[in-house]
Amino acid sequence: MPEEGKADILTPADRRRRQRSAVLVFGLFLAVVLAVLATTVLAVNNGSNYKRLVRQFALEQYLLPAPPAPPLRIGRQRALPPVEHYPPWLLNAGLERMAVFEKTSALSAEERCELLRDDRGTAPTFTRSGNDWECLFFETFGNAAPEPAALFIQARGVEPDIVNSFRIKVSLTDLTMELAVLSEAIGATERFGLPMTPETRSYLIEKLAGRTEFSSIVENYRMTFSREITDARRYNLLILPRRQTASCGEHPSPPPDRWTTPIYHMPVGCLALRNAIPGQSAS
Structure with a gap:
């Protein structure tokens, strides 16, 4: 081949x-x-x-490339107000705004406690222990078994008429009585006569009526309204007065734990008092 x-x-x-x-x-x-x-x-x-x-x-x-750096601003940053602690109308208020409080009668602690008696005739209980006093009020609504809706009020203070705490607990275990319980709770805050401005009282009524949880600082109170952790049908309202610690022209003394206590700067003005005209609100 x-x-x-x-x-x-x-x-x-x-x-x-x-x-x-x-x-x-x-x-x-x-x-x-x-x-x-x-x-x-x-x-x-x-x-x-x-x-x-x-x-x-x-x-x-x-x-991936690194994100761009934020723009550098040279200068002093303006401190933001603590929005979560104050109502909007209080944050927007200027120095020219006067806090006009509702006019309240000069009553003793026992007389103020007696004002919690409602139209149904439920009477409060007032007790003294030394210089301290306590006012208790409890009322049930409806006949729901085993737990009817209820309203509980506790006020504590010292003689003669200083209030240290005011607490309301509402149990909305009966949905048919929900409106009645909330209305009675709102009426109790008005009858007890805690000195408030109309704006503060309207703010409190709005939150209670809507069952809206909040924690706010107003002119002279720290208020907290929250749902119980163990039972979502129960709510607690706690009102704590904020005591005046300085007079006009004086510098307030720092608290003992001033390094751990937050300080909120609010505009304050001292106005000269004039004789109040009868029939007008006291400011």
Whole structure:
């Protein structure tokens, strides 16, 4: 057989070598196509798919650029008011606004406690212990079993008529009596006669009527209205008077734990008192 004929004959090894070359070329072509397709998918929408994939594997620290630094502002930063502690109308008030309190009668602690007696004839209980006094009032609403809706009031203070705390607890265990209980709670705050401004009283009534939890500081009180953790049907209102610690022209002394006590700066103005005209509110 001539040498030319022998050269055209492919051995099994040659055929396998050619097949591997064809598979390699096809594999490279397929890899390039898939890479181009993946790049296109990841690059669309300003690279949102790429960023989502990087965050999915928690690699943003290595594969994403660092976020731009916030603009540097040179100068003293203005302190923001503690919005969560004060009603909006009190924060917006200026120095020219006078806090006009509702006119209240000069009553003793026992007489003020007796004012909690309601139209249904439920009487409060007043007790003394030395120089301290306590006023308790409890009333149920409806006949729901086993727990009817109820209203509990507790006021404590010292003689002759200083109130240290005023607490109301409402149990809304009977939905049919919910409005009656809340109305009686609102009426009790008015009858007891805690000195308030009309804005503060309206603010308190609005929160009680809507069962809206809040913790606020007003002119002369710290008020907290919250739902009980163990029973969502029961609410507690706590009113704590804020005592005056300095007179006009004096600097208030720092509290003993002044390093841990937050201080809120509020505009205060001292006005000269004039003889009140009969029939007007006392300011």
